[in-house]
Amino acid sequence: MTKYNRSILKLFYSWISLISICGASFTYAQDQKPGEYQVKAAFIYHFMKFVEWPDKIVSHNSSPFNICILGEDPFGNSFNLLRGETVNDSNLMVKRIKTIQNPDECKIVFIGRSEAERLPHILKVLKGLNVLTIGDTVGFARQGVIINFYMEENKVRFKINIDAAKRSGLKISSKLLNLATIVHDTQSR
Amino acid sequence: MLIFRNLSIKHKLTFILLLTAAVAVLVTNLSLLLYEKNTTQQRRINNLMVQAKIIGSNSTAALIFNDPRAAEEILSALKAAPEITHAAIYTSNNSIFAGYRRPDIKTALSPDLSPEENLHFGSDHVDFFHNITLDGKKIGTLFIRAELKEFYSHLRAYAFTSFLIMCAALLLSLLLSSKLQKTITKPVTALSEVMRRISRDKDYSVRAKVYNRDEMGYLSEGFNEMLSQIYDRNTELEMHRLHFEDLVAKRTTELQETNKRLQQELVIRKKMEEEVLRTQKLESIGLLAGGIAHDFNNLLTVIIGNISLAKTLASDRETIHMVLKDAESASLMAKDLTRQLLTFSKGGAPLKKPASIAGLIKESVRFALSGSNVTYELDIPDDLWSVEVDEGQLNQVIHNLIINADQAMPDGGAIKVKCENMQISYGHPVIKKEGKYIKITIRDSGMGIPKEYITKIFDPYFTTKQKGRGLGLASVYSIINNHDGHITVESEIGIGTEFNIYLPASGLPAAATEEKSEGKTTRGKGRILLMDDEEMVRIIAGKMLEYAGYEVEFAKDGDEAINMYKKAMSVQKPFDAIIIDLTIPGGMGGRETIKTLMEIDPDIKAVVSSGYSNDSVLANFKEYGFKGAVSKPYLVRELTAVLHSVLNGESPPVFTEEKRL
Numbered sequence: 026m027t028k029y030n031r032s033i034l035k036l037f038y039s040w041i042s043l044i045s046i047c048g049a050s051f052t053y054a055q056d057q058k059p060g061e062y063q064v065k066a067a068f069i070y071h072f073m074k075f076v077e078w079p080d081k082i083v084s085h086n087s088s089p090f091n092i093c094i095l096g097e098d099p100f101g102n103s104f105n106l107l108r109g110e111t112v113n114d115s116n117l118m119v120k121r122i123k124t125i126q127n128p129d130e131c132k133i134v135f136i137g138r139s140e141a142e143r144l145p146h147i148l149k150v151l152k153g154l155n156v157l158t159i160g161d162t163v164g165f166a167r168q169g170v171i172i173n174f175y176m177e178e179n180k181v182r183f184k185i186n187i188d189a190a191k192r193s194g195l196k197i198s199s200k201l202l203n204l205a206t207i208v209h210d211t212q213s214r
Numbered sequence: 215m216l217i218f219r220n221l222s223i224k225h226k227l228t229f230i231l232l233l234t235a236a237v238a239v240l241v242t243n244l245s246l247l248l249y250e251k252n253t254t255q256q257r258r259i260n261n262l263m264v265q266a267k268i269i270g271s272n273s274t275a276a277l278i279f280n281d282p283r284a285a286e287e288i289l290s291a292l293k294a295a296p297e298i299t300h301a302a303i304y305t306s307n308n309s310i311f312a313g314y315r316r317p318d319i320k321t322a323l324s325p326d327l328s329p330e331e332n333l334h335f336g337s338d339h340v341d342f343f344h345n346i347t348l349d350g351k352k353i354g355t356l357f358i359r360a361e362l363k364e365f366y367s368h369l370r371a372y373a374f375t376s377f378l379i380m381c382a383a384l385l386l387s388l389l390l391s392s393k394l395q396k397t398i399t400k401p402v403t404a405l406s407e408v409m410r411r412i413s414r415d416k417d418y419s420v421r422a423k424v425y426n427r428d429e430m431g432y433l434s435e436g437f438n439e440m441l442s443q444i445y446d447r448n449t450e451l452e453m454h455r456l457h458f459e460d461l462v463a464k465r466t467t468e469l470q471e472t473n474k475r476l477q478q479e480l481v482i483r484k485k486m487e488e489e490v491l492r493t494q495k496l497e498s499i500g501l502l503a504g505g506i507a508h509d510f511n512n513l514l515t516v517i518i519g520n521i522s523l524a525k526t527l528a529s530d531r532e533t534i535h536m537v538l539k540d541a542e543s544a545s546l547m548a549k550d551l552t553r554q555l556l557t558f559s560k561g562g563a564p565l566k567k568p569a570s571i572a573g574l575i576k577e578s579v580r581f582a583l584s585g586s587n588v589t590y591e592l593d594i595p596d597d598l599w600s601v602e603v604d605e606g607q608l609n610q611v612i613h614n615l616i617i618n619a620d621q622a623m624p625d626g627g628a629i630k631v632k633c634e635n636m637q638i639s640y641g642h643p644v645i646k647k648e649g650k651y652i653k654i655t656i657r658d659s660g661m662g663i664p665k666e667y668i669t670k671i672f673d674p675y676f677t678t679k680q681k682g683r684g685l686g687l688a689s690v691y692s693i694i695n696n697h698d699g700h701i702t703v704e705s706e707i708g709i710g711t712e713f714n715i716y717l718p719a720s721g722l723p724a725a726a727t728e729e730k731s732e733g734k735t736t737r738g739k740g741r742i743l744l745m746d747d748e749e750m751v752r753i754i755a756g757k758m759l760e761y762a763g764y765e766v767e768f769a770k771d772g773d774e775a776i777n778m779y780k781k782a783m784s785v786q787k788p789f790d791a792i793i794i795d796l797t798i799p800g801g802m803g804g805r806e807t808i809k810t811l812m813e814i815d816p817d818i819k820a821v822v823s824s825g826y827s828n829d830s831v832l833a834n835f836k837e838y839g840f841k842g843a844v845s846k847p848y849l850v851r852e853l854t855a856v857l858h859s860v861l862n863g864e865s866p867p868v869f870t871e872e873k874r875l
Binding site for chain 2: 064068071074075180181183198200201203204
């Protein structure tokens, strides 16, 4: 190796390290502060561990387990981390849907804020289909969405409407219920 | 260990029982304690683990959904477990999520988290790390710390209680063992006490008390049995000892008696030995005397024969007759002398006949004391037993003794002669052979015999008399001996002397006394063969026989006699009788000759003659085949009388010694 070559190589090595450090710190920085919707995505994934679907739904092993995002998708690529994960031996799929026309495909439906007006219709459609409805708009839980996210001191919290949960035919673990704020259907209207 | 070995059985047993109990109780208690500790600990740990699992499971949601508040709420439930001092939930990157502290605990903890499930034991606490998992993935760690204070105090309380119980149990066992050991030690102690007593007092009548029917009981019984045996043995032994002493005493007396008798026997034996010695002395002298006497006798035969013949040829009136008579008496005295000598010679057997000696003694005494100033007293019973004696010899004995007694009293005195029958039984100091004896006692009151001479008086040629020959008592002794009798003497100086003669009595009646034919020559006819080695004897005997009317032929010895006899028989001119001399020196003697002649002529009329008047052949001539016997020197009348009776088949007369000195 000539003196010239050696110095070039040195330069190259230092540049690579710099990039790596930056990249690492970037990723690190990313890990340090997960985004709201990353948290929510993780929560949604974990919800599945604490929710029991009826047997007749789950028994079709081959059919994928779908999480449908209805309306505007606030998650972005937050669900990327969940790719390849399985739930009860079924592959996890995240779909974005515009309308609720084919509700059979979805086990979990995240109803975006944009669909707030059409919420009762959506809920009517999903009635009796053992679908876990999730939202993160204020008031959704009262209206009948089973789990509704809300923020509290920069922390992601959620409310669970147990009446809605009952109606959906899903069994929600007490452990989850413990963590959530319990909500009933609006009685006094 | 030595101390222990020498403890009394009671203490040993108690100690052993106590030790056993203590060990048992201790082992039990410790084991239980250990077991208790382990199980309690295990239980506690299990408890802890269960609690951790529950909490862990319950906090999964809180962890997942990042709700520390909820987690803390769950942890606060641990209040119910007072032993748990700290608890905490950590996230998967080991940052604390939620915590719990028991209200009284002031200090917080920051333990080093271990990656695995783990129990850490501290000095007074135990830490448990439990992985909180969801779907197999570890999402956090639960840490619980429980303090062991209570656990330890519980254990201590348990140990203390068990110790108390142990003490109580030991006390109880001490009481029990000290009570129960009696059943064993009491018999043992009692037995050993009995033993001690026995060995101290040697009293074997003591017995051990039998308490139980166990080994000790058997031992005591066996011991008692043994004691009984010992006791019995002892008494037996004692009896034996007494008996033994008795026996010993008896034996001692027996021994003493035997010893006494032995002494006596020894004394007697000594006396007998002395006698034997004396006899031997006499025998040897006798041999000598015999030899001399034999020759002398032969010469004497001739002398007497010739004188006797001459006397008969001379008429009574002539002086020569008196001269010859004196010569004859002198030569007869010489004959007597030789006869006396011959009594000492070998084979001097007396010609014994059973006789009543009363008359003989009377005559002898009377004759011996005729012309003496000494008087005599006779004490002879009528029923005096007869004895087998040679009358001539007995006469000699009495005669000699009386003469001695007479000479011992020169100034006169009295001689006492006593005869008596005696039964001699075993144990008589002098006479050994039991049986009937007659005792003749001759006692004088003369000068006595000095002590130093008493043992010598019977020795031949011993005399204290100036003119004595010293043969008197010697012949007396010899004669008595030959008669199987005994003679003893006792004497005291100045008092007197006593002789005692013992003669064995004869069962046979006394034979009729013989006639003494006086001086008559018995004539006869016939052919006579005379055998004698001495020529002079042959001549004189021949002359005697011829004078008596016989035809005589002569032989020197047995061989010649036999030949002549045979020859005479063969030519039909046999001899009518034969006179054979007994002793032929250097030739066949009378015994062999008669034997041979008897073979030739069983009815041979033979007369035996011998100078040895005391030869057994003369005494028992019939046994040898002779029909008669004469002893040299013989008188004409003797020879002719015997020959005559033999030829005529009559029993021949036995000529005894003349009653002359």
